Amino acid sequence: MKAIMNLEDVFKLLSEGKKITIAPHGDTEAIVEWDNVYSSKEENEAMKFEEVLPLIKQGAKAFRLGWNGKGMYVVMQKGYPDGIPCNKQTAEAWGLKEGDLFKVNPYLQIKNANGSHSMWVPSIGDIFANDWQIIR
Numbered sequence: 669m670k671a672i673m674n675l676e677d678v679f680k681l682l683s684e685g686k687k688i689t690i691a692p693h694g695d696t697e698a699i700v701e702w703d704n705v706y707s708s709k710e711e712n713e714a715m716k717f718e719e720v721l722p723l724i725k726q727g728a729k730a731f732r733l734g735w736n737g738k739g740m741y742v743v744m745q746k747g748y749p750d751g752i753p754c755n756k757q758t759a760e761a762w763g764l765k766e767g768d769l770f771k772v773n774p775y776l777q778i779k780n781a782n783g784s785h786s787m788w789v790p791s792i793g794d795i796f797a798n799d800w801q802i803i804r
Contacts, residue, residue, distance in 0.1 A: 713801075717790065720800040724776070733799035737781025741803055742788055747772040 731741040751769035778788035
């Protein structure tokens with residue numbers, strides 16, 4: 669993210685453990701870039717699934733070193749708990765009318781090696797793996 673901030677807000681980001689980049693902007697403000705995702709782990713240090721899951725929930729993109737496909741990663745989609753009008757394809761699949769309210773709970777989504785996206789559930793191997801990393 670990027671924003672113009674006063675020093676008080678910059679110090680708040682630092683106290684939350686965020687890595688930031690600062691460029692001066694006038695006498696009392698700065699242009700600040702920061703990563704919303706942070707971890708107590710060193711950059712590029714592998715993690716367990718139980719360590720990476722809270723970061724995914726905060727908006728991180730996570731991947732495993734053991735995955736064969738290049739460019740693959742997992743994110744959390746917040747879903748549509750209040751509903752969204754369903755399109756024709758969804759309406760036909762669920763026996764609804766196009767435009768009916770369709771509620772979707774949060775879910776995990778993976779970017780596949782071929783660039784497509786799928787809903788994702790971790791395998792037992794993913795859950796017990798110690799090679800998870802965050803895209804920074």
